[in-house]
Structure formats: C-alpha cells, structure tokens
Amino acid sequence: MSRRCFSTAAALAAASLAAPSLRAQGRIEKPRIALAVGGKAAFYYLPLTISEQLGYFKAEGLDVEISDLAGGSRALQALVGGSADVVSGAFEHTINMQAKNQFIEAFVLEGRAPQIAMGVSTKTMGSYRTLKDLKGKKIGVSAPGSSTNMVANLVLSRGGLKASDVSFVGVGTGAGALSALRSGQIDAICNTDPVMTMLEQKGDVKIISDTRTLKGTQEVFGGPMPAACLYTHADFVKNNPNTCQALANAIVHGLKWLQTAGPSDIIKTVPENYLLGDRGLYLASFNKVREAIAIDGLMPEEGPRTALKALASFEPSVKPDKIDLSRTYTNEFARRAKEKFKA
Structure with a gap:
C-alpha cells in the first residue's frame, strides 16, 4: 500500500512539474x-493555398493574413522591410541573404522541385536553335530577383550567356504572363504552372528547360532542388518556436491532404480565378507538377547543397566556403508535424 501511495504521489509530482512545460x-x-x-495562384504555392482554404491555419490557432505580391523577390523585401513576419518563397533566398550577412531560415518545405519551365516564343523566335539565340532578347520572369529569374540565369549560363546579355521583364505568374508572351512583349519566358502548361499546350512556346518533374530537376540541377518553403528571420524562429510549429503543422496538414486529393478536390478548393479560365488545362498542369510537391515538409539533406552549387555557378556574391548551410533551414518543426499528421 505504501509503495502504491508513493508511486501515486510521485506521478502527481511529475505531472505538476510537466504541466507548465506542456502549457508553454x-x-x-x-x-x-x-x-x-509572390504569385500565390501558381502551383508552386499550392500547399499554402490548400492550408488556407481548408482552414488548417485557423485549426492551429493562427490568424494568417496573406499578402500576394508580384514575385518572390517582393515577398522577401516585405520580410526585410518588416511588413511581413514570414514568407512563402523559394529556398535559395536563404542562401542569397546569408551571402549578404542576413540570416533567414526555412522551417517547412512545400516543394521538392522548382516546378519552373523555360520556353521560347514560337511567334518571335520560330527559328530558335541554341541558347545563344537568346542574346539581346527579352525574357519574362515572375519578378526580377525571383526563383524564376534564378532558373533563367542558370539556364543562360549553361549556354555561355550572362544575365546582362538579356533583358528580364517582370510579368507575374498569371494572366499577365500569358498576355506578355502572346502579344510579343517578350521573346522567352521562365515561369511556373499553370502558366507554362497553358502556353505549351496552345503551341505558344517551345520548352527548352523543365524542372516540373523530379527527373527534369535532376537533369537541370544535378540533384534534388528544394523549392517553395516557409522562411523567416532566424531570430523570429528562435523567439517564436510555437508559432513556427503551428505554421509548419498547417502546411504539413495541407501536404497530407494533397497526397490523396483528386482533380475534383483541387477544383473545389482553389479560388476560381486560379484556373485562368480553363479547368482542363489547369488540371493538366496539376498532374504535371504533382510529384514536385513536398510529401512531409522535410528538407532533403542534399537539397541545400544543390541550391548552393546552382547559385554559386552564376552569382559571384555567393561563395560556397562562406555559406553555413546548417543555418539556412531546420527540420525540427516539420519533423514534429510529420509525426502529428502521419504524413
């Protein structure tokens, strides 16, 4: 009896000690x-849209106000300027910013491939043969400095061209991008889906580089290339761990839903204007990029190294020996979210 009393008392004491920690x-x-x-309607950010539309942020106790800007570089500027707490954007921005001695950290992955394709206009560049034909041409990207710009720079560098050899034009990731290409305002475009599939299927572009699949990403980057993620200042992560955990939970919940979602589920969930007036082509785009969407929010070990190598190949300010990749991301929150949702 005395042993039972002692055990009960010990258990109660342990619970009382643990309770404040659990509440914290x-x-x-x-x-x-x-x-x-930057460009929320793109499939690149589909996990964010799904988590928002299905109420997963609210379920985690969050009131998330999403500002949709012209491109990823604008979203990054919002974070640096203080008008945003967190960004849903390309992972490589964490590396670029560290090269400028500013530390931002990714804490949940949305995409495991960039889902970006580059194509030349069949209208203005019908005689295109090699990348050198792009010299002096206008290339549409979502926004200057964005991930679409980065992929375009990488593709150009492999053809012996520098960024200064072309003119980059910000065209967004929606109807404006379609219009810019079709009207002849730009000669080539590097963009995300559904824009690229729509242009491709209508015969408006000839695809010359494609990272919408894992195989295509391997061919372009030579390894797994992390794409969209939630990132913020390293100090924010340190000072707001429970907030970051709630955000990661919501995104991983969305990723879990996407694993089994069918075409009709997607159509019912995303806003009507995301379809760009063509449901069939929108769903064709989704099927093309589906495998590029992250599964569980975890950053693959080789991913950051691939991103660093790619950036350093055309960005002189990025010195691989000066970048500490361990400070560009953490899997701590995604790992807990994965366990919670069995993603």
Whole structure:
C-alpha cells in the first residue's frame, strides 16, 4: 500500500512539474501572422493555398493574413522591410541573404522541385536553335530577383550567356504572363504552372528547360532542388518556436491532404480565378507538377547543397566556403508535424 501511495504521489509530482512545460509548448507567441508570397495562384504555392482554404491555419490557432505580391523577390523585401513576419518563397533566398550577412531560415518545405519551365516564343523566335539565340532578347520572369529569374540565369549560363546579355521583364505568374508572351512583349519566358502548361499546350512556346518533374530537376540541377518553403528571420524562429510549429503543422496538414486529393478536390478548393479560365488545362498542369510537391515538409539533406552549387555557378556574391548551410533551414518543426499528421 505504501509503495502504491508513493508511486501515486510521485506521478502527481511529475505531472505538476510537466504541466507548465506542456502549457508553454502549446502557447502561440504570435497568433496573428503577416505572410507574404509572390504569385500565390501558381502551383508552386499550392500547399499554402490548400492550408488556407481548408482552414488548417485557423485549426492551429493562427490568424494568417496573406499578402500576394508580384514575385518572390517582393515577398522577401516585405520580410526585410518588416511588413511581413514570414514568407512563402523559394529556398535559395536563404542562401542569397546569408551571402549578404542576413540570416533567414526555412522551417517547412512545400516543394521538392522548382516546378519552373523555360520556353521560347514560337511567334518571335520560330527559328530558335541554341541558347545563344537568346542574346539581346527579352525574357519574362515572375519578378526580377525571383526563383524564376534564378532558373533563367542558370539556364543562360549553361549556354555561355550572362544575365546582362538579356533583358528580364517582370510579368507575374498569371494572366499577365500569358498576355506578355502572346502579344510579343517578350521573346522567352521562365515561369511556373499553370502558366507554362497553358502556353505549351496552345503551341505558344517551345520548352527548352523543365524542372516540373523530379527527373527534369535532376537533369537541370544535378540533384534534388528544394523549392517553395516557409522562411523567416532566424531570430523570429528562435523567439517564436510555437508559432513556427503551428505554421509548419498547417502546411504539413495541407501536404497530407494533397497526397490523396483528386482533380475534383483541387477544383473545389482553389479560388476560381486560379484556373485562368480553363479547368482542363489547369488540371493538366496539376498532374504535371504533382510529384514536385513536398510529401512531409522535410528538407532533403542534399537539397541545400544543390541550391548552393546552382547559385554559386552564376552569382559571384555567393561563395560556397562562406555559406553555413546548417543555418539556412531546420527540420525540427516539420519533423514534429510529420509525426502529428502521419504524413
């Protein structure tokens, strides 16, 4: 009997000690979040849209206000300028910023391939043969400095061209991009889906580089290339761990849903204007990029190294020996979210 009493007392004592800790883990430091994204209608950010539309952020106790900007570089500027707490954007920005001695950290992955394709206009470049034909031409990207710009730079560098050999034009990731290419305002385009599939299927472009599949990404980058993720200042992650955990939970919940979602589920969930007036082509685009969407929010070990190698190949300011990749991301929050949702 005395042993039982002692065991009960010990258990109660342990519970009383653990209770404050458990409460601390559940308390969200910043329930209202300003989140910036550049081109939210693109499949690149589909996990963000799904998590928002299905109420997964609210389910985690968050009030997330999403600002949709012209491109990823604008979203990054919002974070640096203080008008955004968190960005849904390309992972490589964490490396670029560290090269400028500013530390931002990715904490949940949305895409495991860039889902970016580059094509030349069949209208203005019908005689295209090699990358050198792009010298002096206008290339449309979502926004200067964005991930689409980065992929375009990488493709050009492999043809012996520098960024200064062409003119980059910001065209967004929606109807404006379609119009710019079809009207002849640009000679080539590097963009995401559904824009690229729509241009491709209508015969408006000839695809010359494609990272919408894992195989295509391997061919272009030589390894796994992380794409969209949630990132923020390293200090924000340190000071708001429960908030970051809630955000990661919501995204991984969305990724889990996407694993089994059918075409009709997608159509019912995304806003009507994301379809760009053609449901069939939108779904064709989704099928093309589906494998590029992250599964569980975890950053693959080789991914950051691939990104660093790619950036260093055309960006002189990025010195591989000066970049600490361990400070560009953490899998701590995604790992817990994966366990929670069995993703």
